[in-house]
Amino acid sequence: MSIGTRREARERALSLLYEADAKAVNAPDVIKDLPLEPDPFAADLVIGVCDHQGEIDALIERFAIDWAIDRMPVIDRTVLRMGTYELLHRADVPTGAILSEAVELAKRYSTEESGRFVNGVLGAVAAEVRPTSSPTPSPSPSADA
Secondary structure, eight states, rough: OOOOHHHHHHHHHHHHHHHHHHHOOHHHHHTTSSSSOHHHHHHHHHHHHHTTTHHHHHHHHSTTTTTGGGOOHHHHHHHHHHHHHHHHOTTTTOOOHHHHHHHHHHHHHHHHHHHHHHHHHEEEHHHHHHHHHSSSOSSSOOOOO
């Protein structure tokens, strides 16, 4: 899969998860209602976040000091969930790529502060769940798997 395709798939997954959150519906139901199936990587992110949400949210809450998951901005929470899912369940994606893409999504669709927040939380999650990988995002946001 090319760099642009994974980036676009992450953006699509973010929009689908955001829609599910806004409508208070199950994310896989949002996918079922689409006229065309999303990219397989996007669908995996959406379904994976939904299937593992308890595990994902517990990790995020451990490392998001003084932030309850339900009090986070929706975009920040969704980006953190996607990144944590990838760190836990997508060993084929390099840690640096996951962090870089998550930070870029947070900065693009939320705020500059959101990028730093996402980087800090996901960096801590990565240090715990992928201790042999460097949790530091790569300098170029295009360094994607």
